[in-house]
Amino acid sequence: MLANALCENNTLTSLDLYLNQLGSEGGKAIANALYKNNSLMFLDLSYNGLGSERGNALIKALCNNKTLTTIDISSNKLGSDIGNVLAVTLCKNTSLTTLYISNNDLGCLGVKPIADALIENNNLISLNLLSNQFGSLGGKALANALCYNNILATLDIYSNHLGLEGGKALASALCKNKGLTSLDLLYNKLGNNMGEELVEVFHTNTTLSTLKFNGNEFNPEIVKQLEEKIKIKSDNLDVELDSDDYENDSTVTVC
Secondary structure, three states, rough: OOHHHHOOOOOOEEEOOOOOOOHHHHHHHHHHHHHOOOOOOOOEOOOOOOOOHHHHHHHHOOOOOOOEEEEOOOOOOOOHHHHHHHHHHHHHHHOEEEOOOOOOHHHHHHHHHHHHHHHHOOOOEEEOOOOOOOOOHHHHHHHHOOOOOOOEEEEEOOOOOHHHHHHHHHHHHHHOOOOOOOOOOEOOOOOOOOHHHHHHHHHHHOOOOOOOOOOOOOOOOHHHHHHHHHHHHHHOOOOEOOOOOOOOEEEEEEO
């Protein structure tokens, strides 16, 4: 009934279906409705057990949708196959600006086509890929995209096992990128050697204003050096850094 209503309704702009156990059949109905609906701008379908097949159908529907700007399909067991479908959509869709696709087991195979699509996409502003276990190879693919994409402003890659290699690739990309303002790198096992890399980012990058990096096995001395070097070498920036304990949140905010 809800899907039928979406086909006919031309006034509803926001729909929150978080944790409603829609399942595959409910997801199919919503996907079909998106082909006809021309008013919905915000849709939250997170935690609904859509699965890979219905998730793919939903993403395909976005290729032709001209009004939806924000969609949350987090925690729906979409798997790596969604990556290729989403890549096609990101190259065709002209309205979507915010995408939440966290906790969907994308892995490296799922994230790479999404990263490649970001090179061509000109409208996505915010992307949340939290907890998708794509590792260093996925991190390198995203880093490559950031070398070309200056539209994306917010990227959340919390807990994705980037490791040193993935982190170094991102740090290098941030020295070239001129669009990203917020980056969440929490819990990615970057290691102490990434401390200096992050400091160097602030020497050349003039747009990044928020960097979250706790839970990356930095020792207290590395965190202290980050605070001191950023303040000393970036006198023109107003820096707020929580470094009371390297187990606590460590966030660099440049105002």
